[in-house]
Amino acid sequence: MDTAVRMLTDGTFSKMTGRKVPAFSLEQAAALIGNAMHETGSPNLTNVDVVEKSSGKGRGLMQYTGARREAYDRANPGPDIKRQLQYAAEEYKGQYDPNGNSLVGYTKSLETAPRKDVVAATTHLLNNYFRPADPEASRKERVNNAKQVLKIYQQLTKPKPKVKPKPQQQPNVFSNLLKIIGVTR
Numbered sequence: 304m305d306t307a308v309r310m311l312t313d314g315t316f317s318k319m320t321g322r323k324v325p326a327f328s329l330e331q332a333a334a335l336i337g338n339a340m341h342e343t344g345s346p347n348l349t350n351v352d353v354v355e356k357s358s359g360k361g362r363g364l365m366q367y368t369g370a371r372r373e374a375y376d377r378a379n380p381g382p383d384i385k386r387q388l389q390y391a392a393e394e395y396k397g398q399y400d401p402n403g404n405s406l407v408g409y410t411k412s413l414e415t416a417p418r419k420d421v422v423a424a425t426t427h428l429l430n431n432y433f434r435p436a437d438p439e440a441s442r443k444e445r446v447n448n449a450k451q452v453l454k455i456y457q458q459l460t461k462p463k464p465k466v467k468p469k470p471q472q473q474p475n476v477f478s479n480l481l482k483i484i485g486v487t488r
Contacts, residue, residue: 304336304452307332307388308333310385311327311336311388312327316392319389319393323414324413329457330424333449334425334428336348336448337449337452338448340445343364351383352381352382352387360372363387364384364390367394370400371394374400375390415427421449426446429442
């Protein structure tokens with residue numbers, strides 16, 4: 304999951320889309336990852352090249368179906384999270400569509416996801432990018448996943464409080480002199 308958060312927030316994914324999508328805010332990254340956790344059934348995104356259990360239609364990190372699944376199967380990005388995100392970026396910008404248009408990029412869902420509200424971003428991506436048959440059936444779980452991811456990474460990136468150094472006590476010349484000659488108070 305660390306790799307996914309880094310790639311989404313540091314501009315790597317943005318570069319892969321040809322800068323079509325700006326670098327994600329931490330809230331947007333958590334939203335995408337929270338959705339992907341639900342899609343793959345992998346809470347830490349270590350198992351990302353999975354086939355949907357119930358119908359066998361969806362596959363991969365984003366559970367591509369239909370024409371998107373056909374393109375995914377041809378590209379075969381495999382189980383590596385970096386390749387999965389690279390494929391998602393390339394697919395979004397239209398690289399795998401036979402007509403040169405994106406199979407999902409036309410929605411502009413990644414560019415328009417709310418930047419500072421993890422719940423709104425999760426719901427936006429659920430409805431506009433992932434687009435399951437029944438979005439409400441999994442919305443609560445996806446939002447909870449995203450909130451957990453956000454909480455973890457906010458704690459990791461929170462600046463450490465600055466500790467003021469204690470003022471050094473100035474040596475007392477008289478006390479030092481008394482110690483030297485062996486007199487105690």
